[in-house]
Amino acid sequence: DAKTTQPTSMDCAEGRAANLPCNHSTISGNEYVYWYRQIHSQGPQYIIHGLKNNETNEMASLIITEDRKSSTLILPHATLRDTAVYYCIVNTGTASKLTFGTGTRLQVTL
Amino acid sequence: GAVVSQHPSRVICKSGTSVKIECRSLDFQATTMFWYRQFPKQSLMLMATSNEGSKATYEQGVEKDKFLINHASLTLSTLTVTSAHPEDSSFYICSAMVGPSTDTQYFGPGTRLTVL
Numbered sequence: 001d002a003k004t005t006q007p008t009s010m011d012c013a014e015g016r017a018a019n020l021p022c023n024h025s026t027i028s029g030n031e032y033v034y035w036y037r038q039i040h041s042q043g044p045q046y047i048i049h050g051l052k053n054n055e056t057n058e059m060a061s062l063i064i065t066e067d068r069k070s071s072t073l074i075l076p077h078a079t080l081r082d083t084a085v086y087y088c089i090v091n092t093g094t095a096s097k098l099t100f101g102t103g104t105r106l107q108v109t110l
Numbered sequence: 111g112a113v114v115s116q117h118p119s120r121v122i123c124k125s126g127t128s129v130k131i132e133c134r135s136l137d138f139q140a141t142t143m144f145w146y147r148q149f150p151k152q153s154l155m156l157m158a159t160s161n162e163g164s165k166a167t168y169e170q171g172v173e174k175d176k177f178l179i180n181h182a183s184l185t186l187s188t189l190t191v192t193s194a195h196p197e198d199s200s201f202y203i204c205s206a207m208v209g210p211s212t213d214t215q216y217f218g219p220g221t222r223l224t225v226l
Contacts, residue, residue: 032213034214036217038154041201041220041222042219042220043114043116043203043205043217043218043219043220044154044203044205044217045217046112046214046215046216046217049214087153091213096213097144097156097159097169098144098156098205098215099156100146100153100154100155101153102153103153
C-alpha cells in the first residue's frame with residue numbers, strides 16, 4: 001500500500017472549517033483514500049473514503065486532487081468533540097489490512 | 111449500523127495468566143476481522159487478520175502461540191493473550207469488515223489490558 005504524509009498537528013477554532021491535508025504521491029490506480037479518526041482512548045472511527053471523485057457524507061467532505069497524489073479532509077464546522085488524531089490511509093480495499101501512520105492531531109479550541 | 115463491540119473494556123490480570131478478549135459485530139456479519147495493538151503515544155499496529163472458519167494470519171513478529179485468535183462465527187472473534195507479561199500491557203482493538211463487496215473496516219472501542 002502507498003505511504004501517506006500528514007502534518008503532525010493542527011489547530012482549528014470551533015465553528016470554523018478544519019482542512020486536513022494528506023499526501024499520497026505513490027498511490028496506485030486501484031487504491032482508495034480512507035480517513036479514520038481516533039478520539040483519546042477509543043477505537044478508530046471511520047469517516048469517509050474515495051477513489052477519484054470528491055465525496056461528502058454527514059461527517060465530512062473528501063477532496064481528492066485530479067492526479068490523486070493528495071487529498072484534503074474537510075470538517076465543515078469543527079466542534080470540540082472533533083478533537084482527535086486523524087489518519088489518512090491508502091488501501092486497495094480488497095480485504096487488505098490498514099496501515100496506520102502517525103496521523104494529524106487536530107485540536108479544536110474555543 | 112456497522113457497530114462493533116469488545117468485551118471487556120478493560121482488564122487487569124496477574125503475570126502468567128491468560129486473558130480472553132471478545133470482538134463482536136452487532137448488526138452485520140463479518141467474514142474478516144482484524145486485531146490491532148496500540149502502545150501509549152503510538153499508532154495502531156496490526157497483529158493478525160482473522161477469517162471466519164480458518165486460521166488467522168499473523169503479522170511478522172507477532173507470536174501466534176501467545177496471541178491465540180479464534181473466529182468461530184460470522185459475528186465473533188476472540189483474542190486470547192496467553193501467559194501474559196507486563197510488556198503485553200496495551201490497548202487491543204479489533205475491527206470488522208462489513209462484507210466482501212465493501213472493504214470499510216469498523217472498529218471496536220478497544221480493550222485496555224494491564225498485566226501486573
